[in-house]
Amino acid sequence: MLLYILKRVFQGFITVWFIATATFFAMHNVPGDPLTNDRAMTETTRANLEAKYGLDEPVSTQYLIFLRNLARGDFGISFVQENREVNDIIREHFPVSAILGVLSVVFAATGGVLFGALTALYRNRLPDYLIMFLVILGISVPSFVVAALSQLSLVSLNTLLGFTVLPVAGWGTVMHMLMPALVLGLSTMAYLTRLMRSSMLEVTSSDYVRTAKSKGVPPTRIFTRHQLRNAILPVVTVLGPAIAAITTGGFVVELVFAIPGLGRYFVEAVQQLDYTVIMGTTVFYGAFLVFMVILVDVVYGFVDPRVSLDA
Amino acid sequence: MTANKEDTNVRPSLLIVEDLQVEFDTYGGTVQAVRGVNFSVDQGQTLAIVGESGCGKSVTVQSIMGLIPAPPGRIIAGSARLRGHEILGRKTVGGGEIRGAEIGMIFQDPMTSLNPTMKIGDQIAEPLKVHRGYSARNASLEAVRLLELSRIPEASKRARQYPFEFSGGMLQRAMIAMALSCKPSILIADEPTTALDVTIQAQILDLMLELQKETGMAIILITHDLGVVARMADEVAVMYAGKIVEYGSANDIFYRSAHPYTVGLKEAMPTNDPARQHELKPISGSPPDLFAPPAGCGYCSRCPYAMQICSESPPQNNGLHDHHSASCWLHHPRSGIKPDTLFFGDAL
Numbered sequence: 149m150l151l152y153i154l155k156r157v158f159q160g161f162i163t164v165w166f167i168a169t170a171t172f173f174a175m176h177n178v179p180g181d182p183l184t185n186d187r188a189m190t191e192t193t194r195a196n197l198e199a200k201y202g203l204d205e206p207v208s209t210q211y212l213i214f215l216r217n218l219a220r221g222d223f224g225i226s227f228v229q230e231n232r233e234v235n236d237i238i239r240e241h242f243p244v245s246a247i248l249g250v251l252s253v254v255f256a257a258t259g260g261v262l263f264g265a266l267t268a269l270y271r272n273r274l275p276d277y278l279i280m281f282l283v284i285l286g287i288s289v290p291s292f293v294v295a296a297l298s299q300l301s302l303v304s305l306n307t308l309l310g311f312t313v314l315p316v317a318g319w320g321t322v323m324h325m326l327m328p329a330l331v332l333g334l335s336t337m338a339y340l341t342r343l344m345r346s347s348m349l350e351v352t353s354s355d356y357v358r359t360a361k362s363k364g365v366p367p368t369r370i371f372t373r374h375q376l377r378n379a380i381l382p383v384v385t386v387l388g389p390a391i392a393a394i395t396t397g398g399f400v401v402e403l404v405f406a407i408p409g410l411g412r413y414f415v416e417a418v419q420q421l422d423y424t425v426i427m428g429t430t431v432f433y434g435a436f437l438v439f440m441v442i443l444v445d446v447v448y449g450f451v452d453p454r455v456s457l458d459a
Numbered sequence: 460m461t462a463n464k465e466d467t468n469v470r471p472s473l474l475i476v477e478d479l480q481v482e483f484d485t486y487g488g489t490v491q492a493v494r495g496v497n498f499s500v501d502q503g504q505t506l507a508i509v510g511e512s513g514c515g516k517s518v519t520v521q522s523i524m525g526l527i528p529a530p531p532g533r534i535i536a537g538s539a540r541l542r543g544h545e546i547l548g549r550k551t552v553g554g555g556e557i558r559g560a561e562i563g564m565i566f567q568d569p570m571t572s573l574n575p576t577m578k579i580g581d582q583i584a585e586p587l588k589v590h591r592g593y594s595a596r597n598a599s600l601e602a603v604r605l606l607e608l609s610r611i612p613e614a615s616k617r618a619r620q621y622p623f624e625f626s627g628g629m630l631q632r633a634m635i636a637m638a639l640s641c642k643p644s645i646l647i648a649d650e651p652t653t654a655l656d657v658t659i660q661a662q663i664l665d666l667m668l669e670l671q672k673e674t675g676m677a678i679i680l681i682t683h684d685l686g687v688v689a690r691m692a693d694e695v696a697v698m699y700a701g702k703i704v705e706y707g708s709a710n711d712i713f714y715r716s717a718h719p720y721t722v723g724l725k726e727a728m729p730t731n732d733p734a735r736q737h738e739l740k741p742i743s744g745s746p747p748d749l750f751a752p753p754a755g756c757g758y759c760s761r762c763p764y765a766m767q768i769c770s771e772s773p774p775q776n777n778g779l780h781d782h783h784s785a786s787c788w789l790h791h792p793r794s795g796i797k798p799d800t801l802f803f804g805d806a807l
Contacts, residue, residue: 355571362524362566363586363637364550364559373585377576453576453621 149457153446160438167434171427172214176207180421197227214427223428228420234428237413242432244319245402245409249395251325252333256390259337261383264344265376268352279341286338295331295404302327317406328405332398336390340383348379381452388444392437471543472499473677474523474645479537479547481515481522484530488750492518494701495537497776500645500694503671505678507688507709509724510698513746516681519698520647524564525550525557541644560590563638567650569630573622580606580618583637590641605636610666628659632666639670646671649681664690685728689713694782697721700747700757707783717785719762756788764789 198204201224202213217224223234263283267276286294302316315324351357352375360370399411410429417425449457481493493515500506508516521527523539525548538545541561544552555561566572574582583605584598593601599618606614609632622630631651638646648667652660664687671678680691688695688709695712697705697720705718716722723742730737744761747753756762759769768788777790789796 355566355568356574358526359564359566359572359634359637360574360585361526362558362564363589364556365585365589369589373577374574378574381576451576453578454623 149446149449152457153442156442156445160435160442163438164431164435168215168218168427168431169211171430172211173207175423175426176210178421200224218431223431224424226417226422226425228417228422228425234424237425238410238428238432241408241410241413244407245395245398245411248325248329248332248402248407248409249391249398251329252336252394252398253387253391255329256333256336256340256394257383257387259333260340261344261376261380263337263341264383265348265371265379267341267345268348268379271349280345283338283341286334287342291331291335292400292404294334295328295401298327298331299404317404319405319407324407328401328407331405332394332401336394340386340390343386344379344383347382348375351375351379354378377451381448384444384448384451388441391440391444395433395437473502474539474541474679475499476519476523476539477537479519479522479539480535481518481527482533482535484533490749491752492701492749493522494749494752496698496701496703498696498703498706500677500679502644502677503675504693505671505680505691506694506696507680507682507692508696508698508703509682509685509688511683511746513749514698515701516698517649520564520649520679520681522547524562524647526564556590559586559638559643560641561643562645562647563641563643564647564649565631565634565638565651568654569627569634570622570654572634573630575622578619578621579625579633583618583633583640586637586640601640602636605640606633608639608670609633609636611636627655628662631655631659631663635663635666635670639674639676642674643676645677645679647679647681650683651680652684652687653682660687661690667691685713685724697724700752701749702757702786704758704787705785707779708781711779711781711783715779715783717779717783717790718758718787719764719789720758721785723761756786 202210205213221235223238226232226234226237229237263279267279270276299316302314306312306314306316314327315321318324356378357370357374360374365373398409399415401407402409402411403415410433413425414429414433416422417429446457449455476499477497479493479496480491483490483492496515496519498506498508508519510516518527518532522532522534523546527534534547537547539547541552541557546552546557546561550557552561558564573579580599580602583602584593584595587593587598587601588595603615603618606618611617611629611632617625617629617633622633625633634651635646646667651667652663655663667678668691670676678691680687682688692709695705695707695709696703697712697718699720705712705716705721707715707717711717712721713725716725720742723740726737726740727742729739742761747757747760753759753770755768755770755772756765756774759765762769766788774786774788774791776784776786777792778784779790788794
């Protein structure tokens with residue numbers, strides 16, 4: 149198993165290298181220049197920056213410099229915000245995005261499994277129809293609409309009750325996190341609910357559930373011991389991509405709820421052509437997603453005994 | 460069957476099923492899957508229920524076990540009494556659970572009938588925990604013993620493995636160990652060897668016979684394989700279109716077949732006896748539509764001996780001798796045919 153993980157980590161490094169290379173050359177083909185912007189820049193600053201990144205050298209040399217810095221874990225200094233290292237930006241703001249993302253994933257996964265199992269149990273009855281209707285809404289309404297609507301309803305609720313049930317925006321306490329996490333995880337939860345429902349229905353009519361019944365196992369135990377674990381397997385499989393969807397989708401929700409997450413810096417950096425910040429955050433996000441996918445695959449080996457983690 | 464009761468006055472049968480009728484509601488209408496089935500099983504005996512696909516044999520035993528999904532399934536009439544207690548639609552009998560404790564069941568495809576994400580040992584231990592209150596530790600020890608009883612080598616190692624690490628024959632052994640864990644008085648085997656190759660089939664059947672000798676349990680064996688019947692059965696019920704058309708001892712069924720359908724089945728079966736070699740004769744036609752069962756005998760349209768009356772009213776059950784009986788107009792007392800001579804003498 150250790151060998152398997154090492155192999156996956158090695159492959160992960162190659163993936164990250166590809167991402168870094170692609171971003172590097174994409175950035176170089178964008179018209180404009182990170183040093184030409186509104187802000188005045190002294191000749192010395194300009195010369196220092198050019199020297200550090202070899203901006204007056206050919207692209208191939210710049211690429212090598214970039215890779216060398218990357219290997220040292222140095223993403224450089226922001227071109228736009230003075231004296232801020234990209235590492236600092238990530239260190240400061242990624243934990244916020246990560247907490248939001250983890251909370252959303254936890255919310256999406258538990259909600260998806262719970263509602264999926266529920267709809268399967270009440271198949272073709274009222275709870276099923278109701279939840280499946282909400283699921284269609286959750287999948288089709290984009291997150292910025294849901295975010296705005298949820299803010300609006302929070303405002304109404306808070307005014308109606310006369311005190312703050314949940315804060316409308318901002319960051320700091322657990323209360324601040326609940327609503328954005330809910331909004332961010334909603335579409336994933338809807339998707340997981342559908343997946344869990346169909347997988348649960350398949351398991352319910354399976355031969356081994358009939359066997360469990362013939363053994364006289366009580367229904368609740370059949371549900372927990374036989375149905376749930378088998379039905380959850382497809383959900384675990386899509387959890388990796390789901391984490392990807394949530395972290396990338398986080399930008400919008402972070403903006404709407406005024407959350408100081410990494411996503412906002414990423415979007416601002418792209419707008420301002422902040423060369424080093426774009427590169428840094430992209431590579432960092434890439435590495436993070438690769439790590440999460442590896443993690444999910446390792447977890448899958450524990451959930452499904454048929455999956456062997458031998459290399 | 461009624462004939463059976465007369466001679467077991469001393470000791471009533473273990474399980475008596477009378478006039479069992481089961482229907483299924485479908486979009487196409489109501490299927491009358493089982494249309495009045497009677498049989499009984501004695502302790503230590505094996506009853507084989509034989510018939511082609513869709514004749515209602517699996518539905519019959521699943522109704523007894525309460526495994527019919529309802530809806531769409533519905534038991535509309537009949538009774539099944541275990542030691543005199545009604546069990547249809549019930550979960551317990553005399554304080555004991557029926558499923559898994561009084562009656563154990565094994566299924567056709569062992570590959571899909573075991574939970575793929577649960578260790579074999581845990582699956583065998585489960586009924587012990589549920590019905591007998593075993594502790595986790597004792598239950599897993601007993602599971603290993605049961606695996607050994609089912610002739611699985613390296614049982615303690617095997618108990619910690621998952622179904623995908625077992626072969627089909629091994630899985631069926633594990634299924635048997637599981638079904639017998641609470642020492643049931645009846646084992647229902649629903650086509651236990653259909654999914655296995657022939658050598659493994661023989662081993663599984665031998666195992667069932669050995670365990671029956673050791674435990675004295677009754678076996679209800681569902682099959683469409685007459686070879687399996689000949690090897691296993693004390694009594695045989697031949698089912699056709701939701702009814703039992705012939706009932707008797709294995710010898711009655713094979714050597715004194717009384718119903719044209721049984722004769723048809725035998726003629727459609729290959730033999731390795733050169734003296735009795737014949738061209739296989741399939742039964743032409745197909746079983747009747749159970750959405751609208753025929754007014755008369757279900758076999759009428761395929762029967763080479765069909766008469767006018769066969770299509771008009773259903774034949775009653777005619778006792779021939781001892782346990783042997785057949786639902787056929789040819790055996791009606793007024794037909795003038797001597798029982799047991801129909802297909803073996805010069806009666807026609």
